Amino acid sequence: MKVIETDILVIGAGSGGLSVAAGAVQMGAKVVLLEAGEMGGDCLNYGCVPSKALIASASIAHQMRNAQVYGIANVEPQVDYAAGQSHVADVIAQIAPVDSQERFEELGVTVIREFGRFVSDREVEAGDTRIKARRIVIATGSSPLVPPIPGLDKVPYLTNETLWEQTTRPDHLLIIGGGPIGLEMAQAHRRLGSRVTVIEGSKALGKDDPELSSIVLDNLRAEGIEIVEQAQAAKIHGTEGALTVETEDGRSFTGSHLLVAVGRRANTEGMNLDKAGIETSRAGIKVDAHLKTTNARVYAIGDVAGGLQFTHMAGYQAGIVIRSAVFGLPAKASTAHIPWATYTKPELAQCGLTEAQAREEHGDRMEVARFEYHHNDRAIAERKTKGLIKVMVVKGRPVGASIVGHQAGELIGLWSLAINSKLKMSAISGMVAPYPTIAELNKRAAGAYFSPRLFENDKVKAVVRLIQRWLP
Template sequence: MKASADLLVVGGGTAGLVSARTAAGLGARVLLVERGRTGGDCLWTGCVPSKSLLAAAAAAAGARDATRLGVHAERVRIDFPAVMDHVHSAIDHIEPTDSPASLRRAGVRVETGEFCFTGTASGTVAGRPIRFDQAIIATGSAPLVPKLPGLSGLDYLTSDTLWDLRALPPRMAVLGGGNIGCELGQAFARLGSQVTIIEATGRLLPREDPAASALVEDALARDGARVLTGTGVTGVIPTDAAGSAGGRLVLQDGTTVGFSHLLVAVGRSPRSAHLGLDAAGVECDQRGHVRVDAQLRTTTARIWAAGDITGHPQFTHLAGAHASLAASNAVLGLRRRIDPTVPRVTFTQPEVAAVGVSTAGPPDGVRLRSWSLTEVDRAVTDATTAGFTTIATDAKGRVLGATVVGPRAGEALAELTLAVRHRMRIRDLAGTTHPYPTYADAGWNAAIADVRASLTRPPLSTIVRTASTARRHWVHARARLSSPLGGLNGLPPRKR
């Protein structure tokens, strides 16, 4: 049977969309298979709805907190159905960009149905056989649900099902203090829910700099959320019969936390089951992530993978970048390798953004330089000084990593990501004129402070002092030579 496509793309989320459009743009015959709706997690249950919810929550918090600027607003009233209408209107606005019609205009053929591999170059879509020359697996991930006693009898929420709510949960327990748990927990606290966040490790955002975690925890407390860290959950006791939303979480110490709604946010698991990967010779790790090499090729030469399915960090921006790389490697026969520089942002207030080498306990030979938002003029004028920027460099001053905490930290991280990727020196940042006043001043001032400090360390300090002394003597000598009263050693004065 003749191949149905030069490139088969399985999955219509970010990685699948970018893969398909990239390959079609390179002249390949592309078939994209999606079992449900195109757009994936980012459009329907991830980035777009969550950031829309965060925007509404930030507006509520800003109104309440405006007294710090001398602005006294009346009592803030939350119209939760209207908030959710805003969330869905944002989805509706963006959806046409990710639609099958948009893909077809880009030259991509789209089919709907469950796909299953039957060999290294064949599969079925809704039972109908197809053949392909090459394929990219981009089926993404789904919320991970832990095996907790009693949880299956509860109508719990995840980041997939949360968006069907039409009434504000009066008491929400959030299981997990990672980026999803912190973002959504803060949003619901600001909108008026009584929120409790439970994190098994010793602090929130355990991957981030401890100073950043502490600032986020402080912010959550100001927003009225309760944070419990260093304690696991051993079970769930539903309040009513099966299918109820309310209940109590049982903690390791035997205490309980009551809730009207439970949000499970403990991570995500790859959607690799039921794809028939064994028939295609595609191997997975113990967690179900498809194994790929540095070029995103799987254990079968003609099959590639991109996005959450691979086990690389689960970010939309990374899924898009990897999808473009995988598609161009597959279609053009290139050998491009993945870029190890991966920025990440947690969109709490304050935001936490990081890239490269960790600023928490960095390796030997790595130097840290920090600058607090209390010394950033824009933060002072906005009265939002909770935050900092820390830059990690090596002995030669090359930027290895950074953590930025504060308003718009993700935007401020962009130039630091560029610096890490291109191994720029911190003096390059210091010597670049930055617009004033902005929150990015924290990184710029940190860079300037590091360069100034380097001038006091040998051998550069000796060179600088020698040059400064020589310059001073030269200026004094020139001044005497130019004096109208005469020059040195009886020389006549300079003519003017």
């Protein structure tokens, strides 16, 4: 067996692992990278990238059907689902070189395309190679959670990993799971011409602000998507093209295809983590604030660490690990400023505390600044007036922001910066955005925070009257 000694061993070539490998090797560390599957991980091959590509196709179809309001005749699009999937594959292919084995080997990383198993607290075997590393980073990501619903194992079903192999448009797509993945794919397929039924065991978009999520759900229903809540799947049966989901309350739903989108599970199976003294929980690998596991030589980042399951979260955590493992500097991870977005139309985005969370944590000290999309001139011009922004403020500083509406995912980044940098609302209100842009919404939300203090304050008005008497 070949033996390699290295400074840093990265297990998993998804977003987090690739960021650690690229950063560490370019700063002079010796790096070995293990990946048994596809370079780029879930995000590139099965998640973020393909889903947004399909959403783009669906958006074009929707615009064609609803062009009359802009002075252009509505037309029913001729949807070629297989060609749409070719578009998805082409998008992946264009991005793939950035994550490729060739690129990382050019950077100086030793890439081994094998599954890694721990044999000691600092050694991992991959194929015919044993790697001994000073520091190890586990970034193996997550896989679709397949719930133990009776009958599911006996019928054909799709997950986010297999959906992209589908070349025939589903006639009637059943989706188990009303979270972001389920609802994004529900709207995309409805706009591409499929009938869609979403079956959710509790509340759809249950992790988001209910006032804002209701706007998304109302719009999805208006587009013809059936969303059934408080409907726990109890039994599945049928054959290809005719599948039935029965719920605990006695209802049944029949469709041609079934997509399971109920969550994710951390990829830890078969790694022999116990041989390295690494403890796990139901959520994933246990880590401390420094992202270290119960083995101080080993870090875990991204989905496998059991926290927020976002590509940008893994990338952020990679930066924490680089500071710690490469430079030996103290570094802690935080989630207070991590944003997320659901790419339905309208989009739904969140950063920091929701209104309910902020009220529970800060009580009466918390204020909410609100601004509606229908007051934004660019939103009016583009007929995208459905939505609002809420900012939760404590002592003049934002502690959370919730946005629903056009480009919400683009707008939320400013609030991540504000929360992370401890900026005051005055800094946001002092920002100048080009006119007319959707970006003005952030500034106007900050303005809404100050308006009562300036325009509804008798003391301010008295001072202004006094100043006016003395001005020449």
